[in-house]
Amino acid sequence: MTVTLLPPTTGYLGPIEATALLEGPRYLRNPTMSYWHRPRSGRRDNADQVITYDLWCGPYVRGHLALTTETVPPGERVCATCDGRAVGAGQEGNGPTGRTLAFQPRYLTPPRFCPGSRTQMFAELGGGRVGQCLVCRDHHPLRAMGGPYNAFYGITQHPPGPGLVQPCPFHRWKALTARDGRIYCPCDTELGRPSS
Ligand SMILES: [Zn+2]
Numbered sequence: 001m002t003v004t005l006l007p008p009t010t011g012y013l014g015p016i017e018a019t020a021l022l023e024g025p026r027y028l029r030n031p032t033m034s035y036w037h038r039p040r041s042g043r044r045d046n047a048d049q050v051i052t053y054d055l056w057c058g059p060y061v062r063g064h065l066a067l068t069t070e071t072v073p074p075g076e077r078v079c080a081t082c083d084g085r086a087v088g089a090g091q092e093g094n095g096p097t098g099r100t101l102a103f104q105p106r107y108l109t110p111p112r113f114c115p116g117s118r119t120q121m122f123a124e125l126g127g128g129r130v131g132q133c134l135v136c137r138d139h140h141p142l143r144a145m146g147g148p149y150n151a152f153y154g155i156t157q158h159p160p161g162p163g164l165v166q167p168c169p170f171h172r173w174k175a176l177t178a179r180d181g182r183i184y185c186p187c188d189t190e191l192g193r194p195s196s
C-alpha cells in the first residue's frame with residue numbers, strides 16, 4: 001500500500017527539472033537512519049530518474065537507497081515528528097487511540113487574496129471600469145494604483161474565485177505572471193484551469 005503525497009513545495013522559484021510524485025511508501029528510511037520515517041512529498045528527476053522523498057521531519061531520502069515497509073516490525077522505532085504530522089495532516093487516519101492529532105501544512109490551501117489582486121493581470125471588459133482577473137476569472141473593479149512614480153491601472157484586491165488556476169506542484173501560487181492571457185509560474189510552467 002502506498003500513501004498519497006503532498007506537493008513538493010519549495011522556496012526556490014526557478015525551473016525544476018523534476019516531476020512531482022503523487023504516491024510514496026508508507027514508511028521508509030535509508031540504512032543509516034535509526035528510525036522509520038514517513039514521506040511528505042516526492043519527485044523524480046527528469047534527467048537521471050532518481051527519486052527523492054522529503055520527510056515530514058525535514059531531511060530527504062533517495063528512493064534507490066531507501067528501505068521501505070508497510071508495517072513497522074515490532075520493536076523498531078518510528079520518528080514521532082513524521083508519524084504525528086502524517087496523521088495530523090490527513091495522510092493517514094490512524095493516530096494514537098483517544099487523541100486527535102492535527103497538523104496544517106503550509107502553502108497547500110489557496111491564498112486569502114487572489115494573486116491577481118492589485119496587478120495588471122486582468123482583461124478589460126469594456127468601459128474600463130471592470131476587469132476579468134486572469135488568475136481566477138472573477139470580475140472586479142479597476143483602479144489607479146501605485147505611487148506617483150509607479151502609477152498603474154490594476155484590478156482591486158479580491159478573494160480567489162472558483163476559476164483560480166491550478167497550483168504549480170513546486171511553487172503553488174507564488175509570483176505568478178500573465179502572458180497572452182495565460183498564467184505562468186516563475187518556473188515557466190503554465191498553470192491550468194480547474195476542470196469543472
Ligand atoms: Zn522523520
Ligand SMILES: [Zn+2]
Pocket residue numbers: 114115116117133134135136137138158159160161
Ligand atoms: Zn483573481
Ligand SMILES: [Zn+2]
Pocket residue numbers: 168169170171172185186187188189
Ligand atoms: Zn513552478
